Amino acid sequence: xxxxxxxxxxxxxxxxxxxxxxxxxxxxxxxxxxxxxxxxxxxxxxxxxxxxxxxxxxxxxxxxxxxxxxxxxxxxxxxxxxxxxxxxxxxxxxxxxxxxxxxxxxxxxxxxxxxxxxxxxxxxxxxxxxxxxxxxxxxxxxxxxxxxxxxxxxxxxxxxxxxxxxxxxxxxxxxxxxxxxxxxxxxxxxxxxxxxxxxxxxxxxxxxxxxxxxxxxxxxxxxxxxxxxxxxxxxxxxxxxxxxxxxxxxxxxxxxxxxxxxxxxxxxxxxxxxxxxxxxxxxxxxxxxxxxxxxxxxxxxxxxxxxxxxxxxxxxxxxxxxxxxxxxxxxxxxxxxxxxxxxxxxxxxxxxxxxxxxxxxxx
Amino acid sequence: xxxxxxxxxxxxxxxxxxxxxxxxxxxxxxxxxxxxxxxxxxxxxxxxxxxxxxxxxxxxxxxxxxxxxxxxxxxxxxxxxxxxxxxxxxxxxxxxxxxxxxxxxxxxxxxxxxxxxxxxxxxxxxxxxxxxxxxxxxxxxxxxxxxxxxxxxxxxxxxxxxxxxxxxxxxxxxxxxxxxxxxxxxxxxxxxxxxxxxxxxxxxxxxxxxxxxxxxxxxxxxxxxxxxxxxxxxxxxxxxxxxxxxxxxxxxxxxxxxxxxxxxxxxxxxxxxxxxxxxxxxxxxxxxxxxxxxxxxxxxxxxxxxxxxxxxxxxxxxxxxxxxxxxxxxxxxxxxxxxxxxxxxxxxxxxxxxxxxxxxxxx
Numbered sequence: 001x002x003x004x005x006x007x008x009x010x011x012x013x014x015x016x017x018x019x020x021x022x023x024x025x026x027x028x029x030x031x032x033x034x035x036x037x038x039x040x041x042x043x044x045x046x047x048x049x050x051x052x053x054x055x056x057x058x059x060x061x062x063x064x065x066x067x068x069x070x071x072x073x074x075x076x077x078x079x080x081x082x083x084x085x086x087x088x089x090x091x092x093x094x095x096x097x098x099x100x101x102x103x104x105x106x107x108x109x110x111x112x113x114x115x116x117x118x119x120x121x122x123x124x125x126x127x128x129x130x131x132x133x134x135x136x137x138x139x140x141x142x143x144x145x146x147x148x149x150x151x152x153x154x155x156x157x158x159x160x161x162x163x164x165x166x167x168x169x170x171x172x173x174x175x176x177x178x179x180x181x182x183x184x185x186x187x188x189x190x191x192x193x194x195x196x197x198x199x200x201x202x203x204x205x206x207x208x209x210x211x212x213x214x215x216x217x218x219x220x221x222x223x224x225x226x227x228x229x230x231x232x233x234x235x236x237x238x239x240x241x242x243x244x245x246x247x248x249x250x251x252x253x254x255x256x257x258x259x260x261x262x263x264x265x266x267x268x269x270x271x272x273x274x275x276x277x278x279x280x281x282x283x284x285x286x287x288x289x290x291x292x293x294x295x296x297x298x299x300x301x302x303x304x305x306x307x308x309x310x311x312x313x314x315x316x317x318x319x320x321x322x323x324x325x326x327x328x329x330x331x332x333x334x335x336x337x338x339x340x341x342x343x344x345x346x347x348x349x350x351x352x353x354x355x356x357x358x359x360x361x362x363x
Numbered sequence: 364x365x366x367x368x369x370x371x372x373x374x375x376x377x378x379x380x381x382x383x384x385x386x387x388x389x390x391x392x393x394x395x396x397x398x399x400x401x402x403x404x405x406x407x408x409x410x411x412x413x414x415x416x417x418x419x420x421x422x423x424x425x426x427x428x429x430x431x432x433x434x435x436x437x438x439x440x441x442x443x444x445x446x447x448x449x450x451x452x453x454x455x456x457x458x459x460x461x462x463x464x465x466x467x468x469x470x471x472x473x474x475x476x477x478x479x480x481x482x483x484x485x486x487x488x489x490x491x492x493x494x495x496x497x498x499x500x501x502x503x504x505x506x507x508x509x510x511x512x513x514x515x516x517x518x519x520x521x522x523x524x525x526x527x528x529x530x531x532x533x534x535x536x537x538x539x540x541x542x543x544x545x546x547x548x549x550x551x552x553x554x555x556x557x558x559x560x561x562x563x564x565x566x567x568x569x570x571x572x573x574x575x576x577x578x579x580x581x582x583x584x585x586x587x588x589x590x591x592x593x594x595x596x597x598x599x600x601x602x603x604x605x606x607x608x609x610x611x612x613x614x615x616x617x618x619x620x621x622x623x624x625x626x627x628x629x630x631x632x633x634x635x636x637x638x639x640x641x642x643x644x645x646x647x648x649x650x651x652x653x654x655x656x657x658x659x660x661x662x663x664x665x666x667x668x669x670x671x672x673x674x675x676x677x678x679x680x681x682x683x684x685x686x687x688x689x690x691x692x693x694x695x696x697x698x699x700x701x702x703x704x705x706x707x708x709x710x711x712x713x714x715x716x717x718x719x720x721x722x723x724x725x726x
Contacts, residue, residue, distance in 0.1 A: 003392075003397060004391070004392055004397045004398065004399075005396075005397035005398060007397075007398050007402055009398075009402065009403070009404045009407075010404070011404075011604065012401060012402055012403060012404060012405060012604065012607055013402060014398075014402050015399070015401055015402055020390055020391055020399055020401070021391075023390055024387045024390050024391065027383055027386055027387050027390065028367070028383055028384075028387065029366075029367055033368075034366060034367045034368035034370075034685065034687070035367065035368060035370050035372075035377075035687070036367075036378070036383055038375060038378055038383070038564075038565040038566075038612070039370055039372065039375055039376060039377050039378055040372070040375060041372045041373070041374075041375060041688065042375060042566065044372075074437045074438040074439060074442065074567065075437040075438050075442070075589060075603075076437060076589075076603045076604055077603070078588070078589050078602070078603035079437065079438070079589050079603075081587070081588075081589075082587035082588075082589065082590075086587075106588075109588075110587050110588065113585065113587065195603075195604060197604050197607075201401075202401040202606075202607065202608050203401075203405065203604045203605065203606055203607045203608070204437065204567045204568065204604075204605070204606030204607070204608065204609055205567065222476065224444070224445035224449075224473050224476065225441070225444075225445075225469075225472075225473065226438060226439075226441050226442050226444075226445065227445075239441070240438075240439045240440070240441035240442075240558075241374065241375065241439055241558060241560050241566045241567075242566065242567070243565075243566055243567030243606065243609075244375055244560075244565065244566045244567070245565050245566070245567065245608065245609075246567055246606075246608075249401070322397065324397070324398070325404065
């Protein structure tokens, strides 16, 4: 087995090595069937078990009540950006969106094709470096739903908890970059969606957790079959051929999360991992975090050095040490350490140590 | 390495073992990067090379002229069923569809949401057991396009060649089950789409080959970003995170096809493979092919035995011999041998031999 590096990529991102090892076996021949996981029918016994277990394990992890369903869809979060308002934002109606980053802005852009969007809060004026809270949020009188992005990968901010919403209004959430990274109070949500490629698995499959009531409710307009939540639910995420391998890997990641103590324990670990790096930032005179302290993400730690020259030097030194993927998003520059569920604590320790060493040498 | 069986599944389907072996390596660490293919950024150097090579190899295989583009999209053929008419069938306009099976019928159902559909031919009256030809096809006066399904997996029929269409009318084709299985005269087509999971790779990625002119032409209605061919093309299939692994495997399959002589040679092999089974059917008094001889598919050989009891017996015996996935689609019963590109000739020989032996023993 060749050596692997610490992969700080923002997504697709590092997966648990136990999951990769199992996937390598199952690619050739899964469960003694003589057929690899890529080659199994999506309607056969083997895959029935894979998808049933993935659903059941997701329910166990997230403590889903019976009134919620788990779907595995195509098209990424970007497809949910329009499938959600196409289904639930009527012509002439209004949905409220919290604008905390460029992914929120894209969700808003798509929703505007279907109805009114009321931007209930925005931190765009401060380059999205904080999460507006309390009185900074102002809802419309009767929104169809409230949409927010729980974690913002580019600015490195995260909602510490769900925004408070008016009674009887349901939350829709793009949780692509912090899904199942800590315990979640699902009943606050009508619909949660997440591309798999950060915390859950490979790119190309989208987890949707939604209230049964939203599934059975008629969509506000006629949609193609593939865009109907109800069709997807009635066919158990197999109206057409689903991403068999993506669902399989996600299922293995669910089992890995369960074996590692579930969301309470993974949340504790994620907080500890992030603290290792934020602690360095808070005591450094060379490095500085870019997100406001109360809005910091436990998933994406964004930071800068005093000069761009030092940033380039640091990124190059880190790469030599096997710490890769630390370059910040091209729209903001700087550095970003993406440390999702599967990112190992030792990698955070290595980064923190390198930052301290670098400051001694270059500070 | 544990033993693998002959997998006659209709899709997801068998993949070349060389591709699986490479994928097992690359899942852990691809190209000496210290990162597995599932964990690489879709905007990084490694994946740039993967997607560029996949495109170039597809172009080489299909002999694409510069005026055609290659896209890798989400959502399967079922998403193309509506993305195509949403883009090119104007309100009040008419598109012509050839109805040769239940997948054609689904494509027709989606197109009807956007405009008129003229069914130019149909073999539904004969349970889709043949491909209407010549005067059996009657086009409308000025269709926006003509759509057909090149191979029908359930009935086991295949267009021997492209249908003739009126001058200046472009063909749209669902080629999910025979894409790149033989040489193709691309310039007859405006747009070809195919879910990967039969001839090209794992489920969850869709190959689209289309004319540049259709990409730059304005869609007939405003669509969400994800549903715009132009947005997908302008972003080189990476408007959002694509199915990284699916594109990677497809690229490895393209290389395997090139190494095995390209489409002329693979077409010859596929014809020879199918002939092994059809020859038994033509000389059998126990088994009988279900498709009309001039419409037979080289990808899915559908057949029946004299009685359902014998069919069950045959399927059970085959399974014991390591020939699995031979049960026909639930809507038609009987048997079906799906023998796509990666299905080995030896497996077809084994099936033909078993059929002959079975007839001697049970006939």
